[in-house]
Amino acid sequence: MSILTDMGKRAKEAAVTLSIMPTLRKNDMLHHAANALLAEQDAVLAANIEDVQAAKQAGIKGAFIDRLTLNEERIAQMADALRQVAALPDPVGQVLSMQTLDNGLMVGKKRVPMGVIGIIFEARPNVTADAFGLCLKAGSAVILRGGKEARNTNKAVVDIFRKALEEKGFLADCVQMVLDSSRETANEMMRLNGYLDVLIPRGGAGLIQSVVQNSTVPVIQTGVGNCHIYVDESADLDMAVRIVCNAKTQRPGVCNACESLLIHESLQDTFLPKVMQVLQEKHVEVRGDAAICQKVAGAVAASDEDWATEYTDLILSARIVKDLDEAIAHIRKYSTGHSEAIVTENYTNAQRFLNEVDAAAVYVNASTRFTDGGAFGFGAEIGISTQKLHARGPMGLTELTTTKYIIYGSGQIRE
Amino acid sequence: MSILTDMGKRAKEAAVTLSIMPTLRKNDMLHHAANALLAEQDAVLAANIEDVQAAKQAGIKGAFIDRLTLNEERIAQMADALRQVAALPDPVGQVLSMQTLDNGLMVGKKRVPMGVIGIIFEARPNVTADAFGLCLKAGSAVILRGGKEARNTNKAVVDIFRKALEEKGFLADCVQMVLDSSRETANEMMRLNGYLDVLIPRGGAGLIQSVVQNSTVPVIQTGVGNCHIYVDESADLDMAVRIVCNAKTQRPGVCNACESLLIHESLQDTFLPKVMQVLQEKHVEVRGDAAICQKVAGAVAASDEDWATEYTDLILSARIVKDLDEAIAHIRKYSTGHSEAIVTENYTNAQRFLNEVDAAAVYVNASTRFTDGGAFGFGAEIGISTQKLHARGPMGLTELTTTKYIIYGSGQIRE
Numbered sequence: 151m152s153i154l155t156d157m158g159k160r161a162k163e164a165a166v167t168l169s170i171m172p173t174l175r176k177n178d179m180l181h182h183a184a185n186a187l188l189a190e191q192d193a194v195l196a197a198n199i200e201d202v203q204a205a206k207q208a209g210i211k212g213a214f215i216d217r218l219t220l221n222e223e224r225i226a227q228m229a230d231a232l233r234q235v236a237a238l239p240d241p242v243g244q245v246l247s248m249q250t251l252d253n254g255l256m257v258g259k260k261r262v263p264m265g266v267i268g269i270i271f272e273a274r275p276n277v278t279a280d281a282f283g284l285c286l287k288a289g290s291a292v293i294l295r296g297g298k299e300a301r302n303t304n305k306a307v308v309d310i311f312r313k314a315l316e317e318k319g320f321l322a323d324c325v326q327m328v329l330d331s332s333r334e335t336a337n338e339m340m341r342l343n344g345y346l347d348v349l350i351p352r353g354g355a356g357l358i359q360s361v362v363q364n365s366t367v368p369v370i371q372t373g374v375g376n377c378h379i380y381v382d383e384s385a386d387l388d389m390a391v392r393i394v395c396n397a398k399t400q401r402p403g404v405c406n407a408c409e410s411l412l413i414h415e416s417l418q419d420t421f422l423p424k425v426m427q428v429l430q431e432k433h434v435e436v437r438g439d440a441a442i443c444q445k446v447a448g449a450v451a452a453s454d455e456d457w458a459t460e461y462t463d464l465i466l467s468a469r470i471v472k473d474l475d476e477a478i479a480h481i482r483k484y485s486t487g488h489s490e491a492i493v494t495e496n497y498t499n500a501q502r503f504l505n506e507v508d509a510a511a512v513y514v515n516a517s518t519r520f521t522d523g524g525a526f527g528f529g530a531e532i533g534i535s536t537q538k539l540h541a542r543g544p545m546g547l548t549e550l551t552t553t554k555y556i557i558y559g560s561g562q563i564r565e
Numbered sequence: 566m567s568i569l570t571d572m573g574k575r576a577k578e579a580a581v582t583l584s585i586m587p588t589l590r591k592n593d594m595l596h597h598a599a600n601a602l603l604a605e606q607d608a609v610l611a612a613n614i615e616d617v618q619a620a621k622q623a624g625i626k627g628a629f630i631d632r633l634t635l636n637e638e639r640i641a642q643m644a645d646a647l648r649q650v651a652a653l654p655d656p657v658g659q660v661l662s663m664q665t666l667d668n669g670l671m672v673g674k675k676r677v678p679m680g681v682i683g684i685i686f687e688a689r690p691n692v693t694a695d696a697f698g699l700c701l702k703a704g705s706a707v708i709l710r711g712g713k714e715a716r717n718t719n720k721a722v723v724d725i726f727r728k729a730l731e732e733k734g735f736l737a738d739c740v741q742m743v744l745d746s747s748r749e750t751a752n753e754m755m756r757l758n759g760y761l762d763v764l765i766p767r768g769g770a771g772l773i774q775s776v777v778q779n780s781t782v783p784v785i786q787t788g789v790g791n792c793h794i795y796v797d798e799s800a801d802l803d804m805a806v807r808i809v810c811n812a813k814t815q816r817p818g819v820c821n822a823c824e825s826l827l828i829h830e831s832l833q834d835t836f837l838p839k840v841m842q843v844l845q846e847k848h849v850e851v852r853g854d855a856a857i858c859q860k861v862a863g864a865v866a867a868s869d870e871d872w873a874t875e876y877t878d879l880i881l882s883a884r885i886v887k888d889l890d891e892a893i894a895h896i897r898k899y900s901t902g903h904s905e906a907i908v909t910e911n912y913t914n915a916q917r918f919l920n921e922v923d924a925a926a927v928y929v930n931a932s933t934r935f936t937d938g939g940a941f942g943f944g945a946e947i948g949i950s951t952q953k954l955h956a957r958g959p960m961g962l963t964e965l966t967t968t969k970y971i972i973y974g975s976g977q978i979r980e
Binding site for chain 1: 672680807816930
């Protein structure tokens with residue numbers, strides 16, 4: 151039996167015990183895990199220093215190192231996140247509907263745990279704690295595979311959780327970490343049908359594509375956001391400037407940031423200079439079509455690749471369109487189905503945009519930056535689904551569960 | 566551009582038009598398609614005769630030929646099915662929730678069409694009409710790939726629908742049929758990411774496994790049912806006999822038929838002879854464990870493979886278990902997650918079975934044969950999902966849709 155099959159088997163056994171675990175015990179467990187993480191943070195910080203030093207020696211650069219690095223404050227945030235999950239309502243056991251058929255059968259649809267969830271992620275060690283907490287509360291065991299650069303940190307965190315689980319009478323295998331970072335092991339995890347009920351990749355486009363291409367386990371595709379804002383002829387121009395600047399610059403590295411701006415042709419001498427002035431103050435590089443390049447000093451010509459790119463940086467592609475139809479057609483061609491917005495005062499155009507643009511979240515007169523579990527009031531989030539199956543948009547606890555039909559009979563047979 | 570990429574592109578264009586099509590026009594279209602099918606049934610029947618003769622010449626046997634064969638009555642049923650879909654409520658456009666956040670954003674969750682649905686099926690030509698009707702009503706374009714034995718029949722049916730679509734101002738590409746039956750084409754269809762939003766295989770275990778193993782498009786796994794009935798110590802024995810016989814013999818070839826019987830050890834001299842007498846009258850072959858083989862004349866020893874087999878035939882595996890725990894453990898090991906039942910008068914055992922058995926449908930005191938869209942009141946069904954993602958159990962119109970978040974703002978930006 152391979153290491154992964156063995157992990158899968160043990161996860162399934164843990165999942166059985168978790169599936170019928172009362173909410174109060176799960177909540178108590180989450181608080182205990184938070185306490186244990188704080189109490190034993192020295193071990194985590196020591197492991198993290200090893201990882202960070204090794205990464206620096208390997209020549210890895212700034213933002214990656216920042217994501218990899220833990221400190222007391224970040225560990226406190228990880229513990230807090232576990233307590234926040236404990237405070238959320240438990241979706242498991244909710245009966246979504248119950249009807250009595252003509253033959254007297256009572257057919258109910260009940261929310262139940264997924265079983266075993268696999269999560270493949272990159273270098274952020276906080277995902278280890280988040281994923282453990284959300285999966286435990288949702289009644290599922292989890293098999294994690296973190297980036298190799300965070301190996302020591304992840305192992306230290308998971309060891310603390312596994313010990314904490316046992317201290318509270320849970321099976322340690324409610325959480326397991328795949329420490330082998332070989333491609334073979336990753337591929338085996340993606341093909342662990344019969345053990346893994348779902349696989350969620352969290353990370354960059356490369357990781358997500360690799361999982362989508364290689365996985366035979368059902369996948370929830372998360373994250374890439376080439377988000378557009380279309381500023382319509384009738385837009386409130388000051389509002390449009392505020393929304394575009396917020397969506398582009400408030401946190402440019404995230405998936406719900408704006409990457410592409412479409413402007414109605416009537417606004418070339420009004421809105422365009424206004425928004426460009428503010429964007430340039432924020433050091434945003436603009437890549438535009440011919441009309442933009444002609445009007446905007448410093449703008450460079452956008453290639454076809456630019457229209458399709460999620461920069462996650464202070465870069466914006468921009469195009470003049472002749473009307474809403476052209477804007478929608480452009481979005482249809484280049485959208486990754488994450489978040490798309492229109493700024494308009496025209497009622498029909500607002501409704502048409504909401505109806506005709508196919509994305510997880512479509513906005514009228516608001517920044518795309520709101521697409522996340524926290525902002526939508528889900529309390530926690532395991533990622534943002536950009537696929538249409540199972541979950542679309544921010545995924546909270548509910549999206550980590552499935553349903554089953556429960557049928558109460560009194561001897562009914564099929565005629 | 567390959568044939569399939571071209572079909573995918575045309576399907577996406579058709580899907581855009583369908584996604585905003587009013588319900589009344591979709592219903593009118595379904596009635597028109599039903600009328601066209603009846604009016605032009607001679608062409609379908611002629612094509613079907615070709616297919617049936619070719620299949621017979623290729624040495625194909627009875628049940629397959631029966632499934633392949635159409636006649637006036639079956640065409641009338643196909644037309645009726647389209648009218649029934651027209652009569653169902655339209656799930657598209659339903660707003661599942663709408664809440665106002667503290668910042669004034671109104672966030673709604675709206676049911677929307679999936680986009681483009683792929684369906685790969687075997688030799689039943691009626692699937693062509695069912696799938697077309699359900700997908701159209703659910704607002705999605707569909708690309709079908711039927712079994713090669715039904716090629717002429719499927720082409721004739723789809724040609725009628727495509728002509729009917731155009732007559733009503735719909736794009737013909739709302740339905741397309743892949744006529745090339747090569748493995749390469751099947752594999753290309755399974756990897757048509759970016760065009761297909763979901764792929765649903767309908768057919769035997771081999772087809773389903775092939776799709777699960779090879780597809781990079783999200784798949785909904787349907788169908789295989791190794792369904793168990795556990796007869797508990799406290800069961801009403803006459804009721805148990807009725808339920809077991811119904812679940813095994815009323816229609817043995819379907820996925821919700823019972824394949825395996827688990828009997829509490831205290832019932833070896835009471836229920837066991839009773840049920841075996843009735844099963845043998847119905848010509849059911851029994852494959853049992855040692856205890857069963859000792860008590861039941863004609864029973865043969867079950868292999869480990871038997872416990873895992875969906876016979877879809879008048880064969881039943883049977884085992885004596887010492888208690889509910891052993892029954893649940895057996896089901897956990899061999900279940901395909903379709904439908905599982907307990908017959909009991911014990912309240913706690915009934916509730917434990919419902920909670921602890923992990924399947925799409927779990928029953929107390931009723932036949933497993935009720936797991937289908939018709940019996941559950943969905944009015945139509947595209948298959949029965951045995952996976953946990955997106956849909957579980959019978960899938961009706963609703964399960965062919967997805968959701969999106971629609972957000973009404975008034976200038977909100979993220980702080």
